[in-house]
Amino acid sequence: MRTRRAAEDDWPAIWPVWHAVVAEGETCLWDPDTGEARARGLWMLPAPAEVLVMEVDDGPASTRVVATALLVPSQPDLGNHVALAQLLVDPALVNLGGGAFGPGGYHGPSGAQGIGRAAGEGMIDHAADLGYHAMQLNAVVAANTRLVALWRSLSFRVVGTLPAAFRHPWQGDVDLYVMHRFLPPPTRAV
Numbered sequence: 001m002r003t004r005r006a007a008e009d010d011w012p013a014i015w016p017v018w019h020a021v022v023a024e025g026e027t028c029l030w031d032p033d034t035g036e037a038r039a040r041g042l043w044m045l046p047a048p049a050e051v052l053v054m055e056v057d058d059g060p061a062s063t064r065v066v067a068t069a070l071l072v073p074s075q076p077d078l079g080n081h082v083a084l085a086q087l088l089v090d091p092a093l094v095n096l097g098g099g100a101f102g103p104g105g106y107h108g109p110s111g112a113q114g115i116g117r118a119a120g121e122g123m124i125d126h127a128a129d130l131g132y133h134a135m136q137l138n139a140v141v142a143a144n145t146r147l148v149a150l151w152r153s154l155s156f157r158v159v160g161t162l163p164a165a166f167r168h169p170w171q172g173d174v175d176l177y178v179m180h181r182f183l184p185p186p187t188r189a190v
Helices: 009-022 036-043 115-129 145-153
Strands: 001-007 050-057 063-073 082-089 132-143 157-168 172-182
Touching: 001 115, 009 036, 009 050, 009 063, 009 082, 050 115, 063 115, 082 115, 115 145, 132 145, 132 157
Parallel strands: 082 132
Antiparallel strands: 001 050, 050 063, 063 082, 132 172, 157 172
16 A cells, blocks of 8 residues: 555545545544535645545556545644644445454455555654654544554554544444554655
8 A cells, every 4th residue: 555645636536535434424523414525625735734645556557545644733833743633444445344454354456454554554654754743633433443443553542532522323422532642753754
């Protein structure tokens, strides 16, 4: 899987992933009925935001976006060394019943495994290469135990709980976690 900075012309490939994740209503705070124009405005933010795409080979001369991430400074000025991150992974790959978040998950045309895990690792590496010192996730749905386990396996820890802050479509009001981890030093310039 390749992680790279998204360009404006990547939006048509990002939108199906963004829409599929948000429409499920299980992991994101946005309205599941958010339209494409509004979604683009919410996701394709100007600098200093960084929009990433994670893509896999989907044939001899073809790639497919399987995840997208948004990195923004958590705070201005003296707090801009911490990235506030969001990651959206194509639910069709996560919902295969085998755990696309882990090492034994999705085996697609490229032979990729663990799309969610690989996307998370790519997001972390990219943020470190941008010079961020730490990363925070402000709204991890506590009821999504697979996603919480993924983030924990990637060295995030829960630093706060927002009680009943998310209206889950069938579980009612559930907690949101704020998660945090420190980042390794950059390995390359982005």
